[in-house]
Amino acid sequence: MRAIDFSPLLRSSIGFENLNRLVDLATRGESDAYPPYNIEKVAEDVYRISMATAGFTRDELDITAQDNVLTITGRAVEAADGEKREYLHRGIGKRAFERRFQLADTIRVTGASYADGLLNVELVREVPEHKKPRTIAIDGQQPALEAVNDARQAA
Template sequence: MRTLDFAPLLRSSIGFENLNRLVDFATRGEGDAYPPYNIEKLNDGEYRISMAVAGFSQDEIDVTVQDNVLIVTGQGADETDTGERQFLHRGIAKRAFERRFQLADVIKVTGASYEHGLLNIALVREVPEHKKPRKIEIGGSAHVQPAAIEGEVRQAA
């Protein structure tokens, strides 16, 4: 069973429009494991993705974030000296690649570095103020209408 129907769940939920896309992305599977990577949790709210991109220079790697998707692409330069070099064994793969990582809304990419054949991408969890827990005071009145809503109603009238 490769396809899942989430329509019954999505009918009674609000704000989970990306759930279907995320599950589809996860069930697709990794067809190609190149290049290998690690995802590390450095401490509370800080993460790092390390990708082994041996043979690539910084100019041949592109890191882009678009619509909560981190896209890392590598485009190896054309080797014009293949006539001068004769490989008896070529184990360092320098083929083009694209690797995608789905990011949560609160995860931000803060930077990237390249050292010793490893591309390191720093990520941090930034929870906006409106998503942080807040204390709601309980009033004594049995019928309480929020002031913000009253103000909106009065402005609309």
């Protein structure tokens, strides 16, 4: 079912040029679930991505935010000390990965931390003043309720 008709949605929508691209990303899905991650809402307009990156060091992880895409990359680097390890069982996955997250225009990455095998990326929603709801005056006049309140305050 690749042909989806969005015309009913687009009749009352303006500025959703990226809708087709987002639907393609959603229908494609993730082919690999490595490494596992959580997305949590910490507070109003504050979010956190927690990614299980056991076995990786800070130097092997890279976080990049560009054009509303957050990319987290892990590069598995063999031990530089020349010590060759022989594993009888290797259950801790340490393979290279790249995970991408699509961010809204109002989401900004504020920081990252790494502790106990978890990489935490902090995000915050910042809505600019020009995107917040506002009352539009008709013919340059205030709405009737505001005019009454202004008259009461003046008296």
